[in-house]
Amino acid sequence: MNSEQLLRACQIENGSLMDSSFQSFLNDNYSTSRIVIMVDENTHDYCLEYLLTSFDQLAEAEVMLLPVGEENKVLEVCFQVWEALTEYGVGRNDLIINLGGGVVTDMGGFIAAVYKRGVDFIQIPTTLLGMVDASIGGKTAIDLGIYKNQLGVFKLPLRIYADQGFLETLPDQEILNGFAEMLKHALISSVDMWGDLKAIITLDEMKDARRIANSQAVKCQAVLDDPLDNGQRRNLNFGHTVGHALEGFYLDSLVLSHGHCVALGMVVESQISFAKGFLTQNELLEISTTVCRWFDIPVLDAESFDSLILLMQNDKKNSTNKILGCALKGIGNCTWNVEYSTDEIKNGLKYLLALK
Ligand SMILES: NC(=O)c1ccc[n+]([C@@H]2O[C@H](COP(=O)([O-])OP(=O)(O)OC[C@H]3O[C@@H](n4cnc5c(N)ncnc54)[C@H](O)[C@@H]3O)[C@@H](O)[C@H]2O)c1
Numbered sequence: 407m408n409s410e411q412l413l414r415a416c417q418i419e420n421g422s423l424m425d426s427s428f429q430s431f432l433n434d435n436y437s438t439s440r441i442v443i444m445v446d447e448n449t450h451d452y453c454l455e456y457l458l459t460s461f462d463q464l465a466e467a468e469v470m471l472l473p474v475g476e477e478n479k480v481l482e483v484c485f486q487v488w489e490a491l492t493e494y495g496v497g498r499n500d501l502i503i504n505l506g507g508g509v510v511t512d513m514g515g516f517i518a519a520v521y522k523r524g525v526d527f528i529q530i531p532t533t534l535l536g537m538v539d540a541s542i543g544g545k546t547a548i549d550l551g552i553y554k555n556q557l558g559v560f561k562l563p564l565r566i567y568a569d570q571g572f573l574e575t576l577p578d579q580e581i582l583n584g585f586a587e588m589l590k591h592a593l594i595s596s597v598d599m600w601g602d603l604k605a606i607i608t609l610d611e612m613k614d615a616r617r618i619a620n621s622q623a624v625k626c627q628a629v630l631d632d633p634l635d636n637g638q639r640r641n642l643n644f645g646h647t648v649g650h651a652l653e654g655f656y657l658d659s660l661v662l663s664h665g666h667c668v669a670l671g672m673v674v675e676s677q678i679s680f681a682k683g684f685l686t687q688n689e690l691l692e693i694s695t696t697v698c699r700w701f702d703i704p705v706l707d708a709e710s711f712d713s714l715i716l717l718m719q720n721d722k723k724n725s726t727n728k729i730l731g732c733a734l735k736g737i738g739n740c741t742w743n744v745e746y747s748t749d750e751i752k753n754g755l756k757y758l759l760a761l762k
Contacts, residue, residue, distance in 0.1 A: 411562050412633055416626035418542065418566040420615050423530070424460060426567055431528075432463040432501075440500040441467040442491065444514040446474040449506040452575040453532050457505060467503075468494055472510060479513050479548050481557065487517050501526050504563075507533035507580070508540030512555070515546030519561035528565040532572040534584025534612065535665065538591065538621040541566050543629040543639075552654075560634060568622070573613045582700055583665030585612045586645075590672060591624035593693065594641045594732070594740035599624075604696045640732070640742035645672035647731030647746070648754070651717035652704075660704060669701040673761070674754035679733040681750055689737050694761055703762040711752050718751065 419426040432441070441464060445454050450471055458464050470487055472478065496502075502525055504514030511529045518527035529541035547558025573581070585603075592599035599620055606612060625642065632639035649664075649671025656662045662670075676693045679685040718729045729751065733744040 412630055414562075414564070416542070416630060418568055418619075418622050418626070420537075420568045420570065420619050420622075422571060423457070423567055423569045426569075427565075428567055429461055429463070431565060432461065435526075436501045437463070440494065440496050441503060442470055442494070442496060442500065443467050443503045443505055444470050444472060444487075444510055444517070446472045446506050446510050448474055449510065449532050453505055453572050456571075457503075457530075468496075472506075472513065474509075476509055476549070476554075479509050481548060481550070484513065484517050484520075484548060488521055491517075491521055496521070496525065498522050498525055501528070503528055503530060504541075505530045505532060507531065507536045511536055511541045512545075512547050512558075515544075515561060515563065516548055516558055519546050519559045524561065526564050527561075528567065529563045530567050530569070530572075533576055534573060534581050534618070535587055536584075537568040537570075537573075537618055538584055539587045539625055541568070542622060542625045544633070545635075554650075568618065570613055570615050570618065578609055579663060581609050581612055583663045585609075585700065586665030586669040586672075588612065588617065588621040589696070590642070590645050590668060591621045593672065593676075593734060593737060594644050595624045595627075595738055596620075597738040600737050604692065637742075641740040643742065644732040644734070644740050645669070645675055647671065647718055647721060647729065648674040648714075648751070650721060651714045654717045655710065655714055656704065662704060666701050669697045670703065670758060673697050673758050674751070675731055676734055677754040677757040678731075678746055678750045679735070681753060682733060682744075684733050684735045685737075689734075693737070694757075698761055703758060706755070706759055708752075708756070711755055714755065715748050715751055718746075 502518040504511045511531055515527060518525050531537045531541040544560045544562040546561050547555035550556035589603055592603050628639045628642050645668040649668035652667040652670055653664060673694050676685060676690050680690040729746045730743050731746050732740050732742045734740055
């Protein structure tokens, strides 16, 4: 990725697609090309019609229906799509449009990046998480068995269009899923943004275009600073060391979304930051209160702590058998590659449970 591509891929257009450059982008570049639109079952039902009926250029587009959900972000589905693309004669000058949440933008991006060594693609995220996080930064990926995002490539989309109108049909749970990442973006980068988000009292306020743009800017800056995720960008993992372990732990028993687990992970990792002397007690309290307003604390007994720690030891962010994560150095300031001791983690988990 060169810097020009990076900058272009971070110029996200928010607001109605009708008022965006989408139409002229298609006219100027793909008037004689085949266009393929990737959807899942929900974006097929809730989002596709708007696209097909609003833009003449899409009247002849091929629609590829991907099965919904993370469990389908797998190679078997990609195979079927690559075969279909081949059958339709899709070539290097054609365009793939990914219309969906993070599953569609991650897998659609991967499919486009690998097919014929790369065809152009654009992202039209339709979930809050997709708009503030997954569609940005050029990480395309699929899962391999229990390993999330194990297969993937860095490949930037040509454009990202985030039309907040799509959020109207998104279930509340999914809004919260994205809001957790917005809280994370604020905590790692900006006291002002944090102040703004912590004052929110309705789900509608989370969908606000200005707030979404602020959150996107944090992700974009991290990507611009560290396109290949070798340093600074790792601050985006705040809440994820503990969050991923909780996600794995509850996989079969209780349905907790990724965002919910990250939100709880942020409380534990904030407590660890406090224990290390990086965060004040007031800051910790502020973070815990804000997270608990939106996210329930699950039932978890102290005997499960060891299982969670084992999951953290297997986290792919670790380079040795030490558990590495992020720590807040005050609200709005984050650092990565911080070692967590098992005692620190257990104390952080105890703190979380005491908030229940
Ligand atoms: N590439 C990255 O940098 C990055 C960053 C964060 C997350 N991710 C990935 O993103 C994925 C999670 O994304 P997600 O939370 O958007 O999940 P998702 O794509 O599964 O979407 C969540 C649910 O919302 C439905 N949906 C989507 N848009 C809708 C709409 N407008 N109306 C009604 N329903 C709608 C989907 O069908 C799905 O059921 C994970 O696979 C994760 O690994 C990638």
